[in-house]
Amino acid sequence: MSFTSNRQVKVFNHPDCFIPGWYWALPSRQLRVGQVKPVTLQGRDLALYRGRDGRAIAVDAYCPHMGAHLAEGRVEEDGLRCFFHNWKFNTQGHCIEMPGVEPLIPLQIQTWPTAEHYGLIWVWTGTTPSSPPPTVPELEQADCDVRLGAHFYKNCHPNVVMINAIDAHHFNTVHNLPLEIHFVKQDRQDKAILFSNTTRGGQDSWLIRLIQPLYKQEGTYSLCYWYGSTGTVTLGPDCLHFYILFTLRMLPEGKTEGQTVLITPKRSGVAGWLLNRLILQVTQWVGNYFARGDTRIFQTIQFDFQTPTKADQSIIQFIQHLEQQPAIAWKTWVPLAVVPTPGELALSSQSMPEVIGCNLQD
Ligand code: FES
Ligand SMILES: [Fe+2]
Secondary structure, eight states: OOOOOOOOSSTTTTTSEESSEEEEEEEGGOOTTOOOOEEEEEEEEEEEEEEETTTEEEEBBTTTTTTGGGGGSSSEEEEEOOTTTOOOOOOTTTEOOOOSSOOOOOOBOOEOEEEETTTTEEEEESSSOSSSOOOOOGGGGEEEEEEEEEEEEEOOOOHHHGGGGOOHHHHHHHOOOOOOOOEEEEOOTSSEEEEEEEEOOOOTTTHHHGGGGSSSSSSSEEEEEEEEEEEEEEEEEOOOOEEEEEEEEEEGEEEEEEEEEEEEOOOOOHHHHHHHHHHHHHHHHHHHHHHHHHHHHHOOOOOOOOOOGGGGHHHHHHHHHHHHHOOEEEETTTTTOOOTTTTTTOOOOOOTTTGOOOOOOO
């Protein structure tokens, strides 16, 4: 494997910028009709409310009159009224009422596109979404049952948490699985990247030989990643695939807040409903098993990829994939138009500036 580019890493594991896209804001059921809540998403303060028509609306948090947080206000019909002097904003962000002010001053607050998917409210960190929210590749047309899994915090960057699922070597060393995993990667049209396992397991293991009749070809284990921050895992025998979505957002200083969602396609009838409860429970156990195994590492790691090996190939591909995408600044969401110089965006000691041009060690 050879790398020809010597571009400096500018996005991966960086605490000050990120790839624009859909980011999860709240579980849908935590925002009922008539409620407004504060959410800080990728450093930007928002007010999220649900009007009478049931739509979730995301607006910049601070009132253009005097800066009151709009989540202190109240929802009226399909609009939001500021608590402080009662100015009212419609779903497009236009100020439509200013009690005591004549004539009305033309004002508009910034609104952001939202979507509800897999039990979460997602916000697009730009003006116009270029793709739908992240969806399990095998389930793009499917109506699904979902259950929210763990809500968690990690003491390192979302990109670093994300690579765990394609760190082939650690399945042996941390999770004690007798597997040989080799990934093949595929770039998707929606700028996602897909990694699929190509092996049938490990012939040395009686366990793998026992379950091999359950799958015709390779053992299904695939990951699809969007924006380096949301991933879906697909795994299991041919007759029953399990699906887990894990979606992360960046906290100050490049830390992580995440949410997992367990997913299965809807099955008909009462029996199908009951079966899905069982499948989602098993999916949760699977997810918990993998999450527990790594927890300590993400509290203390100082990511510094000094010595990549061949087993780390998919991680390097993931990093390269992120580096090819546009970035916007944390908090302001302003596009970074030019590649920052090292002085402008000094890479922290946790970053890995050499990896793009590195030589792999066996
Ligand atoms: S601060 Fe919002 S109306 Fe005055
Ligand atoms: Fe892991």
